[in-house]
Amino acid sequence: MKANTGSLNLAPGVAEVISHSFTTSPVTAYFLRTPTSTWSPDDIPYALIHEHLKDEIPAKVRLGAKVAEAGDYAAAALWFPPECSVHDEPGTTSDVIREYVGKVEDARGRWLRGRPFWYLNLIGRRPGRDEKGVVRALIDPFLELARKDGVPAWLEAASEHSRGVYAHFGFRVVEEFRVGVGVCDRRGDLVDGGEGVPLWGMIYE
Secondary structure (H helix, E strand, O other): OOOEEEOOOOHHHHHHHHHHHOOOOHHHHHHHOOOOOOOOOOOOOHHHHHHHHHHHHHHHHHOOOEEEEEOOOOEEEEEEOOOOOOOOOOOOOOHHHHHHHHHHHHHHHHHHOOOOOEEEEEEEEOOOOOOOOHHHHHHHHHHHHHHHHOOOEEEEEOOHHHHHHHHHOOOEEEEEEEEOOOOEOOOOOEOOOOOOEEEEEEEEO
């Protein structure tokens, strides 16, 4: 299996795949939940996610991100190369996402100490698509680039399952952190005094 790598031409399809794959993501539920939301954090409306990602992914590409898909959009990913130090357009993020980004940057600062790195910012598989090798096709070539560049790769795992998948590719957990502490539970549902959503910073080197 070989990935198809591109730029803005792939962005709409990548946004669709990632949006479908994030409908059960606790951190996505936290990002999008409001006091009037009626949907379950285990079944986030696709349209709500896509409304954000259809513009966010092209914006990231314009900042230098690389997008890729495998298996005719069975899975898709977005990577930032080492030369990209800005991963979101200034002024376009919400307070909850700024909280997330701040904690990620703090963790990266502790572990990467200013070193350049490849950043797996987004990856997902379309639900119901079980083709073998599609995730590997979106990860291995970029890890090879990281090795060639002599730099580490970084990601944040948003679930215990994904943490295990990334460990299979050679990533190791360096730090666990939480967003929404006191505001939401681990599913991303708004709960006063909640424990927050856990995430894991992981490095490949």
